[in-house]
Amino acid sequence: MLTTEQAEFLQKMPQIRLCADPDWLPYDGIDKKGQHIGIMAGFHQLWAEKLGVKIHLVPTVSWQQSLDYLRDGQCDVLSSAMDLPARRNYMVVTRPFVFYPFAIATQPGKDFIVDLSQALDETFAVVEGYSVVDVLRQHHPDVTVYPVDSPREGLKLVETGRVYGYIDTVPTIHYQMLRHGISHLKISGILEQEYAMSVGVSRQLPVLRDIYNAVISETSETERQEILKSWISVNYTVPKPWFWLWILLSGIAVLTAILSYRYWHVHRHNQRLQSINNHLIHLSHNDQLTGIANRYRLHQLFQREMEYVKAQGKTFSVLMVDVDYFKKINDIYGHGVGDNVICEVARLLESLLRSQDVVGRWGGEEFLILCPQTGLSGASKLAEDIRHQIKTHQFSISESVTISAGISEYQPGELVEQCIERADQALYQAKTKGRNRTIALSPQDITSS
Ligand SMILES: Nc1nc2c(ncn2[C@@H]2O[C@H](COP(=O)(O)OP(=O)(O)OP(=O)(O)O)[C@@H](O)[C@H]2O)c(=O)[nH]1
Numbered sequence: 001m002l003t004t005e006q007a008e009f010l011q012k013m014p015q016i017r018l019c020a021d022p023d024w025l026p027y028d029g030i031d032k033k034g035q036h037i038g039i040m041a042g043f044h045q046l047w048a049e050k051l052g053v054k055i056h057l058v059p060t061v062s063w064q065q066s067l068d069y070l071r072d073g074q075c076d077v078l079s080s081a082m083d084l085p086a087r088r089n090y091m092v093v094t095r096p097f098v099f100y101p102f103a104i105a106t107q108p109g110k111d112f113i114v115d116l117s118q119a120l121d122e123t124f125a126v127v128e129g130y131s132v133v134d135v136l137r138q139h140h141p142d143v144t145v146y147p148v149d150s151p152r153e154g155l156k157l158v159e160t161g162r163v164y165g166y167i168d169t170v171p172t173i174h175y176q177m178l179r180h181g182i183s184h185l186k187i188s189g190i191l192e193q194e195y196a197m198s199v200g201v202s203r204q205l206p207v208l209r210d211i212y213n214a215v216i217s218e219t220s221e222t223e224r225q226e227i228l229k230s231w232i233s234v235n236y237t238v239p240k241p242w243f244w245l246w247i248l249l250s251g252i253a254v255l256t257a258i259l260s261y262r263y264w265h266v267h268r269h270n271q272r273l274q275s276i277n278n279h280l281i282h283l284s285h286n287d288q289l290t291g292i293a294n295r296y297r298l299h300q301l302f303q304r305e306m307e308y309v310k311a312q313g314k315t316f317s318v319l320m321v322d323v324d325y326f327k328k329i330n331d332i333y334g335h336g337v338g339d340n341v342i343c344e345v346a347r348l349l350e351s352l353l354r355s356q357d358v359v360g361r362w363g364g365e366e367f368l369i370l371c372p373q374t375g376l377s378g379a380s381k382l383a384e385d386i387r388h389q390i391k392t393h394q395f396s397i398s399e400s401v402t403i404s405a406g407i408s409e410y411q412p413g414e415l416v417e418q419c420i421e422r423a424d425q426a427l428y429q430a431k432t433k434g435r436n437r438t439i440a441l442s443p444q445d446i447t448s449s
Helices: 004-011 039-051 063-072 131-139 151-159 170-179 206-217 221-232 241-249 253-285 295-312 326-333 335-352 376-392 416-432 443-448
Strands: 016-019 028-030 055-057 077-081 091-093 098-106 123-127 144-148 165-169 186-202 316-323 358-363 366-372 403-409 438-440
Touching: 004 206, 016 063, 028 039, 039 055, 039 077, 039 206, 039 221, 063 077, 077 091, 091 206, 091 295, 098 151, 098 170, 123 131, 123 151, 131 144, 131 165, 131 186, 144 151, 151 165, 151 170, 165 170, 165 186, 170 186, 170 221, 170 253, 186 206, 186 253, 253 295, 295 358, 295 366, 295 416, 316 326, 316 335, 316 376, 316 416, 326 335, 335 358, 335 366, 335 376, 366 376, 376 403, 376 438, 403 416, 416 438, 416 443
Parallel strands: 016 055, 016 077, 123 144, 123 165, 403 438
Antiparallel strands: 077 186, 091 186, 098 165, 098 186, 316 366, 316 403, 358 366
């Protein structure tokens, strides 16, 4: 998994000094015993085991102090951080590894909010200093924002009707409602923007950032889900027995029963919300026929990759893959069999890609593949491999199926659309030169032709 240089670098490091946000559950927290807890702690424990390194938590009292410690060299890594311009002189970030859409919590009787511009007359609470504030400022500058100090305060304001909604990530809203017994709210909308979490690494240690990128790529979906599940389901602290005893002594045993019922009710309510939200997100991100990413999701992933590349000076390539003479398959076997062939190609493409590559359905029988950290020659080799594997694969129809592919590499400063357009031109050339072939085009190839 690691290069020789990376393995040698780790051997020389007795331990990795990690700073975290002490008060940001379910993502990050430090418990009373000084242990790192939350989703991020789960990821860092897993990665430390995979890498065979020791992690030393450097305790801090606030998120700001953790940032200061990273800048001053008192810790090597921030458990999770967003890439913001103000931090780039002392921090580099890994590729993002957890994404959550921002959601709007409102009272149950309110309408579903498809677009925030529908609700310009309303006020939305947000926690001051959180990245959602920057997102709203950039994408929804007309929305009226009410700054609060904590998620609990924001949710309470919604509950009492003093603001219309509270905006944060879905897990935070879920966790904080459960923790503070706020049951009568619902998720009324999901913003297009999402929160993308990366590991922040000291700018002095770029090799360590690459090591984290490698271990992030090695993290399977099952491992991710295991960690997320343990914090996104019920996970609130049960008060200590002496606390209940004290309450009992105060003669409020009945209240205990009511609270238990209330927790159970909140839990059920939130589980329902979570599953509805997961379903909504799945529907909006995946192609109905094949189940792989749809065009909308591909756009999101490309934008995200472009921002990562811009900030970190890396590269990525695009493969546009199209099934040859697909119309004939439909004409001979009918549309249903044509659909099956499209699904078979999608499954085959998924199985041939590395874990960090993403394939999505661009249209009819056309697929787009995003290959992070891959130059034109690496992407061309991958495309040739795909072409060969598809040609030799035994499909459910007797005819052999072939594909043509166009390849392009992202150029600094260009729009993602320009890069995709170049892959499309390359695909067009592959088709006109006879099909069953792959062609890579650089911007120079286009200007000189
Ligand atoms: N079964 C099925 N067919 C589709 C779907 N989407 C598009 N098509 C068909 O795919 C065919 C694509 O035809 P063309 O664009 O001429 O391409 P082609 O026959 O593959 O030829 P070349 O791409 O030039 O090699 C059309 O007949 C579309 O109706 C789909 O979801 N299912």
